[in-house]
Amino acid sequence: MSGARAEIHPSAVIGDGARIGAGVTIGPFCVIGPQVRLGEGVVLKSHVVVEGDTEIGAGTVVYPFTTLGTAPQDLKYRGEASRLVIGARNRIREHVTMNPGTEGGGGLTQVGDDGLYMVGCHVAHDCRVGDRVILVNHVALAGHVEVGDDAIVGGLSGVHQFVRIGQGAMIGALSMVTADVIPYGLVQGPRAQLAGLNLVGLRRRGTGRGEIAALRAMLAGLGQGNFREGARERAGAEDLTAREREVLDFILGPSDRSFLTPGGGA
Structure with missing residues (x-):
């Protein structure tokens, strides 16, 4: 000693x-x-x-x-x-x-x-x-399991093996998380679904209204179809904010899991 x-x-x-x-x-x-x-x-x-x-x-x-x-x-x-x-x-x-x-x-x-x-x-x-x-x-x-910086996982929640939880995400209490959670996502439910963005967490990190609005719009667009395909298309845009780029990089990163999406699908 x-x-x-x-x-x-x-x-x-x-x-x-x-x-x-x-x-x-x-x-x-x-x-x-x-x-x-x-x-x-x-x-x-x-x-x-x-x-x-x-x-x-x-x-x-x-x-x-x-x-x-x-x-x-x-x-x-x-x-x-x-x-x-x-x-x-x-x-x-x-x-x-x-x-x-x-x-x-x-x-x-x-x-x-x-x-x-x-x-x-x-x-x-x-x-x-x-x-x-x-x-x-x-x-x-x-x-x-991978959990990014500043993430919060609510009480009595479980996270399935190999799942990734992105930076700044918020998992509501009593959730069972079986698929990847995008950075700054807000998910909840017995079989958790993506319910939107962790707005409180974003604001605490100094994210402005314009950047939050852009992130919300991008997420709404991705939720209309296949998450990865939509992310690949969006990734080529020249007007991406830093938060949008972070979420897109996460979606396009290596993973064996599907994603929690606004409709609950992959």
Whole structure:
């Protein structure tokens, strides 16, 4: 261990080889594996388990009964080396679980910076989660899910494996997301449909009225037919705003999933 100023409760169990940064606080009854790396100022409140090849970035706070880095919940996993990398300044609340990657997904689960992961959330193997993401209580991300920066997933929602959620998207509570969600999209429903744009999120990011109007008009046009075909046609236009270009690039990017659209189709 390194960092003499770390505060470690006598009941905590720290594996030989674990790297503990300066100013780390490890509370009662935490268990830290030998490959774990805790950045400067990380706080583990109590009863936290961190195992495997897991890295937690500086300033992240982890609340009681959270489990990070235990084996993926994937029958194809055979104990191969894999990692979980969690960024800086995250707030990871009670009973959250995050699993490392698998060989089939590149061996890495990655969580960005400045996120809020509320009670009972699950981030499965091989997920890629961006910065400033909020997962509300009991959200479950299946394996290989990608979540863009600033996205919010409402409580008790589930996201199907391999789905992509674009930057700034908003998923309403109690939604089951089975297809890709465009950047800044607003989706909701037991089998979620695209309900429009995340206007609150766009405004918070300084998007002007004209740019929002252009994005709305483009989305309405794409919703009249095949999303990808419409996106290919629109991508050749010379008058695209930055937000329009971002959405079109997302739609035309690689994916095995269909899209949530205003009518609920692909």
